Amino acid sequence: MFVWDAMQDLTLIILMVCAVVSIGVGIATEGWPKGMYDGLGIILSVFLVVMVTAISDYKQALQFRDLDKEKKKIYIQVIRDGRTQEVSIYDLVIGDVVQLSTGDIVPADGIYIIGYSLVIDESSLSGESEPVNIDNQKPFLLSGTKVQDGSGKMLVTAVGMKTEWGKLMETLNEGGEDETPLQVKLNGVATIIGKIGVAFAVLTFLVLTVRFLVEKALLKEFTHWSSHDAFTLLDYFAIAVTIIVVAVPEGLPLAVTLSLAFAMKKLMYDKALVRHLAACETMGSASCICTDKTGTLTTNHMVVDKIWICGKAKAINNNSSEDILGSEISKSVLSILLQVIFQNTGCEISKLEDGRMKILGTPTEKALLEFGFLLGGDLDSHRKAFQILKVKPFNSVRKKMSVLVALPEGGLWATCKGASEIVLTMCDKVIDDSGKAANLSEEQTRNISDVINGFASEALRTLCLAFKDLDDNSEQSDIPDFGYTLVAIIGIKDPLRPGVKDAVRICLEAGITVRMVTGDNINTAKAIAKECGILTENGLAIEAPDFRRKTAEEMRGIIPYIQVMARSSPADKHTLVTNLRNMFGEVVAVTGDGTNDAPALHEADIGLAMGKSGTEVARENADVIIMDDNFTTIVNVAKRGRAVYRNIQKFVQFQLTVNVVALVINFVSACISGSAPLTAVQLLWVNMIMDTLGALALATEPPVDELMKRPPVGRGESFITRAMWRNIFGQSIYQLVVLAILNFDGKRLLGLSGSDATKTVNTLIFNSFVFCQVFNEINSRDIEKINVFQGIFSSKIFVAVIVSTVTFQVIIVEFLGTFASTVPLSWQLWLLSVLIGAVSVPVAVVVKCIPVHRRAAEHHDGYDALSTGPELT
Numbered sequence: 070m071f072v073w074d075a076m077q078d079l080t081l082i083i084l085m086v087c088a089v090v091s092i093g094v095g096i097a098t099e100g101w102p103k104g105m106y107d108g109l110g111i112i113l114s115v116f117l118v119v120m121v122t123a124i125s126d127y128k129q130a131l132q133f134r135d136l137d138k139e140k141k142k143i144y145i146q147v148i149r150d151g152r153t154q155e156v157s158i159y160d161l162v163i164g165d166v167v168q169l170s171t172g173d174i175v176p177a178d179g180i181y182i183i184g185y186s187l188v189i190d191e192s193s194l195s196g197e198s199e200p201v202n203i204d205n206q207k208p209f210l211l212s213g214t215k216v217q218d219g220s221g222k223m224l225v226t227a228v229g230m231k232t233e234w235g236k237l238m239e240t241l242n243e244g245g246e247d248e249t250p251l252q253v254k255l256n257g258v259a260t261i262i263g264k265i266g267v268a269f270a271v272l273t274f275l276v277l278t279v280r281f282l283v284e285k286a287l288l289k290e291f292t293h294w295s296s297h298d299a300f301t302l303l304d305y306f307a308i309a310v311t312i313i314v315v316a317v318p319e320g321l322p323l324a325v326t327l328s329l330a331f332a333m334k335k336l337m338y339d340k341a342l343v344r345h346l347a348a349c350e351t352m353g354s355a356s357c358i359c360t361d362k363t364g365t366l367t368t369n370h371m372v373v374d375k376i377w378i379c380g381k382a383k384a385i386n387n388n389s390s391e392d393i394l395g396s397e398i399s400k401s402v403l404s405i406l407l408q409v410i411f412q413n414t415g416c417e418i419s420k421l422e423d424g425r426m427k428i429l430g431t432p433t434e435k436a437l438l439e440f441g442f443l444l445g446g447d448l449d450s451h452r453k454a455f456q457i458l459k460v461k462p463f464n465s466v467r468k469k470m471s472v473l474v475a476l477p478e479g480g481l482w483a484t485c486k487g488a489s490e491i492v493l494t495m496c497d498k499v500i501d502d503s504g505k506a507a508n509l510s511e512e513q514t515r516n517i518s519d520v521i522n523g524f525a526s527e528a529l530r531t532l533c534l535a536f537k538d539l540d541d542n543s544e545q546s547d548i549p550d551f552g553y554t555l556v557a558i559i560g561i562k563d564p565l566r567p568g569v570k571d572a573v574r575i576c577l578e579a580g581i582t583v584r585m586v587t588g589d590n591i592n593t594a595k596a597i598a599k600e601c602g603i604l605t606e607n608g609l610a611i612e613a614p615d616f617r618r619k620t621a622e623e624m625r626g627i628i629p630y631i632q633v634m635a636r637s638s639p640a641d642k643h644t645l646v647t648n649l650r651n652m653f654g655e656v657v658a659v660t661g662d663g664t665n666d667a668p669a670l671h672e673a674d675i676g677l678a679m680g681k682s683g684t685e686v687a688r689e690n691a692d693v694i695i696m697d698d699n700f701t702t703i704v705n706v707a708k709r710g711r712a713v714y715r716n717i718q719k720f721v722q723f724q725l726t727v728n729v730v731a732l733v734i735n736f737v738s739a740c741i742s743g744s745a746p747l748t749a750v751q752l753l754w755v756n757m758i759m760d761t762l763g764a765l766a767l768a769t770e771p772p773v774d775e776l777m778k779r780p781p782v783g784r785g786e787s788f789i790t791r792a793m794w795r796n797i798f799g800q801s802i803y804q805l806v807v808l809a810i811l812n813f814d815g816k817r818l819l820g821l822s823g824s825d826a827t828k829t830v831n832t833l834i835f836n837s838f839v840f841c842q843v844f845n846e847i848n849s850r851d852i853e854k855i856n857v858f859q860g861i862f863s864s865k866i867f868v869a870v871i872v873s874t875v876t877f878q879v880i881i882v883e884f885l886g887t888f889a890s891t892v893p894l895s896w897q898l899w900l901l902s903v904l905i906g907a908v909s910v911p912v913a914v915v916v917k918c919i920p921v922h923r924r925a926a927e928h929h930d931g932y933d934a935l936s937t938g939p940e941l942t
Contacts (some may be wrong), residue, residue: 071123071130081115088112090303111307111749113888118753121761143688145176146417146429148222153419153429161228168417168429170220171464172686174213177225178232181208184221185460189214194233215686220415220462258721258788262728266316269732273739274309278302280739307749312735316728324720325350328768332709335771339705340696342680348692351675353710355581355658356781357649359642359669362587362597363530364432364679364698365660367563371436373443374529375560377520378406379502385440401504403444409534409556410441411451413472413484415462418448431463433530436561437486455482461548463487465588465638471548473539481539483548489521489558489590492533498554506554520558525592528600529560565601572701573602580780581707584632586642591635598633608632613641625652642669650674656781660695660703661687677703704777712772714782715852720767722793723849724760727842729801731755734808734838746812746834748890754881758842758874766870767849771863791921792852799916800848800909804841807905808834825892832882832891833898839878840906843871848913855914 076082092108144155146168153168158176161167167176169187181187187203191214200217203210210223213234229235281301285291329350333343343349360366373385379398398406416430416438428435438448455474458481463470469487476482485492498506499513524531535553576583583603587594591612598604610633619627628648634641642659646669649655659666659673662683667690670676678691679698688694695702731752735745747755815830816822850857850867862868882891894902 071126072119074126075119075122081118085112085115088115109888111753113750115753118757118761121757143176145173146419153417155419155429161225163225163228165225167223167225168220169210169216169223170415171216171218171462173216174686174689175210175216175223177212177229178227178234179210179223179225181205181210182222182224184219185457185462186219187216187221188218190217218462218464220460262725263313263316266313266728266732269316269736270309270312273312273736273745274305276736276740277305277308277745281305304749308735308739308745308752310749312732312752316732324717324764324768327764328713328716328720331769332713336693336706336709339709340680340699340702341706342694342696343692343706344694345692348675349706349710349713351656351710352658352693352706353712353714354656354782355675355707355710356783357582357584357655358576358658358660358703358707359584359586359646359649359673360660360700360703361662361679362585362589362594363563364662364681365695365700365703366565366569366585366597366601368566371432371530371561371563373436373440373559374562375524375527377517377524377558377560378402378556379500382520382523385443399502399504402500402502405500405504405536406534406556407441407444407446408451408455408482409484409486409536410437411446411448412455412457412474412482413470413486413534414438415470432563433532433561437532437559440559459548468588473548483537483539483553485535485537485548485553486532488588489531489533490518492535492553493517493521493555495551496533496535496553496555497551500554500556509555517555517558521590522592524558524560525590526596527560528593528596529562530589530593532559532561533557534559565597566699566701568699568701569601572704575704575777576707577602579707579777582632584634584645586634586637586645588637589635591633594633594635604632610635613637616641616645624648628652639666639669642666643672646672654783656783658703658707660700661691662698677706708772708777711776711779711781712770715776716768716770718788718790718793718852719770719849720764721789722796722852723763723767723842723846725789725793725797726800726804726845726849727755727763729797730804730808730838730841733801733805734812734834737809738812741813746808746831747838748831750889751835751891754877754889755839755842758839762870762874763842763846766846766864766867769864769866770850773860790852795919795921796848796852796913796916799919800845800913803909803912804838804845807841807908808838811837819898828890828892829894829898832886832894833902835889835891836878836882836894836899836902837905839874840902841909842906843874844906844909845913846871848910853917855917857910857913 088108088111090108092105096105143158145158145161146153147156147161148166148168149156156165161177166182167179169175169184175189181203184203188200189203189210190200191211194211194213201207203221211234212227212232281298282291285298332349336343336349375382375384377383379402414430414434414437416428416434419427419429428438430438441448454477457472457474459473461467461469461471467487468491469485471483471485474482474484485495493514497509499509499517501507521531534556536556537549537553539549573583585594585598585603589597591610595604595610598610604610607630609627609630611627611631613634613636616624616631616634616637625648628645631645634645639661642661646657646659649657650672656674658675658677659669660677660679661667661670662679666678666687670678670687670690675693676691677693677695678687680688680694680696681698683691683694683698693706695706731747735747735752739745810818811830811834815833816826819830819833821829847857847861850861881889883893886892
């Protein structure tokens with residue numbers, strides 16, 4: 070299939086027709102087998118081009134298939150064989166009981182068993198925007214719908230293509246990857262160059278044909294035509310077509326695809342799954358990253374570090390299994406604390422095959438539950454003693470979780486845990502040393518607020534635990550939002566991930582602003598931001614409610630300085646991202662893990678969803694999934710993105726140089742001498758070096774650390790920079806001068822004579838031209854740097870391409886002369902060819918020393934500091 074697709078190229082079809090006609094005319098004029106050589110040479114070259122293109126496309130398709138498999142690795146919690154376990158959605162079977170929570174996508178069709186406030190968004194199937202409440206009266210759940218709120222369990226009744234979603238998907242044909250912005254830009258460049266090439270080809274054919282006709286007229290042979298004349302005209306036509314083949318840079322889209330596919334494959338090993346091709350490229354231009362704190366900058370393995378209870382604050386030693394609270398609290402207070410912890414949890418306990426217990430849930434919930442076990446509590450006994458009547462799960466709007474339970478001795482009990490400043494306002498009592506509820510005075514409230522701020526200033530996430538006794542007659546009512554008794558303030562620690570400080574420093578050096586957008590307390594956020602280097606002296610830390618109240622003009626004044634936004638909701642993150650893009654033209658990357666982060670992920674230039682802690686809705690709306698939830702991985706994505714952009718620039722510089730030289734040398738030679746020194750077969754070989762092998766060598770170069778010491782490429786900047794034009798024209802002038810001297814005065818300079826003199830000179834021109842491209846490929850490894858040999862062996866593909874190009878060139882010149890219209894060269898002429906090519910390296914050094922006046926926007930050449938203020942305008 071890929072071979073057939075590669076053969077659809079119009080220029081290759083024309084060349085194949087030329088080859089067939091050439092074989093027919095050749096056999097008629099020169100007999101068998103000599104008359105076939107020219108035609109077979111073209112066919113062999115076309116075959117090589119087709120096979121290399123097809124194999125490249127096939128390998129790329131395999132990569133995309135692997136990526137697609139990786140993308141679909143979604144694990145869910147199911148109850149199977151009497152225990153909770155995580156399985157892939159593709160391993161679901163009828164009869165499994167699936168655990169659903171806010172943000173999940175329903176993986177199969179099923180029937181609701183039990184749950185709390187389960188609300189489903191069925192708009193993806195029904196088109197109805199109104200969410201549906203699922204309960205015993207309306208128990209049917211459909212695959213592909215989203216859990217908007219609540220939690221529950223469902224029994225799987227249909228999987229795969231038997232589900233309603235599967236039946237719908239059967240009627241659709243999934244589209245391929247869209248072209249990336251860079252591919253669109255380069256296709257435009259390729260079209261312009263192609264048109265210039267066609268113009269040169271037509272002109273070359275006309276000049277050669279007119280010269281031929283004039284010569285026939287002067288020799289008075291205009292009325293005498295032979296098959297040899299027809300073959301000559303056919304040869305001119307083949308040269309014109311081959312000029313088009315060389316001029317049309319079909320390698321540009323190939324280079325982009327190869328570079329992106331290579332980067333995507335490498336990023337998979339770096340724990341980043343790229344869902345859209347354009348994401349690599351866009352991430353390379355990112356000028357701002359709006360990141361979450363928990364799990365991205367921090368380890369996402371939380372532990373209880375401090376607790377305030379009965380008026381005292383105590384540090385917790387998590388490594389000790391002794392009485393960690395000592396004798397400071399009574400048994401009745403400990404009992405209430407454990408009841409609040411175990412009744413108010415969204416965690417599930419899974420027994421592994423080896424008998425060990427595994428806690429499944431969010432990091433904060435797990436930390437609290439582990440703390441309960443550390444205090445000597447037993448989850449099963451607490452759950453058996455109380456019947457849970459109603460649950461309001463935690464979400465980013467409420468910022469609290471509430472549970473209503475029936476007590477065994479009668480009566481109801483409500484527990485609440487959540488953001489400290491929210492739960493504290495709901496409390497009018499506090500538990501004392503004896504376990505009794507005492508009224509909460511204003512002074513005590515201020516003292517407790519100081520404790521909360523003290524915990525937060527130590528970078529601890531604070532949670533308040535509270536309870537309320539209710540009468541039996543309030544069973545049907547909603548869970549109350551007032552009149553609670555404060556039990557404890559918990560300070561949970563989430564240490565910074567290793568390498569985050571260095572990653573933030575690299576971002577700042579690269580001109581990428583890092584902004585922390587978190588739901589945490591402002592003091593906690595500032596402490597973590599300072600620790601990892603995000604919050605600087607001139608930076609601004611702001612609370613989302615304050616930010617929300619700002620006018621558009623006030624926002625314009627403060628947004629550039631915002632480095633920390635605390636107590637933010639997903640809507641605040643969306644507002645910040647929108648303004649950064651629209652007001653300031655920033656290329657914004659956003660991290661997110663929750664369902665409500667989806668709008669911000671979608672709005673950003675590049676959305677980065679967390680693979681471990683992220684919900685399925687967040688992952689679906691993201692461009693890149695960070696599999697290890699690590700900020701360092703995000704920096705790797707930016708580095709790879711910059712490498713993609715830079716590698717394609719290198720390839721474009723290399724290819725345009727070959728284009729200019731091949732077009733001009735053949736055109737000028739045809740106009741002056743009446744023949745082109747480079748034949749169709751030779752130009753096809755050069756085309757393969759330039760397009761396929763060149764793309765493979767330059768587009769897959771690994772990223773270097775220097776990439777992250779340059780400001781990002783701004784929107785709308787010119788892809789081909791002035792430095793690139795300088796290198797292209799400098800190198801082209803050198804090659805054209807040398808090849809022109811060989812073409813027009815080569816026989817005299819080299820002292821060649823005899824029947825093979827012209828063929829020897831043409832072979833030398835061809836050989837020198839190829840070696841110029843080999844060394845120019847090395848020159849193109851860096852657009853600015855003079856030492857282009859640095860790190861050359863770090864790219865095995867580059868070295869392999871150079872070695873294979875030289876090897877094939879020796880074989881073509883020495884052994885395939887019949888097909889390639891070459892003759893074997895003496896060692897002196899081989900040495901001369903290599904020297905001509907090698908001189909292009911010092912020529913490149915001289916050219917790179919020529920200063921170029923950089924455009925204001927050309928950061929990716931000058932890498933000067935980013936300009937701000939009126940000067941840029």
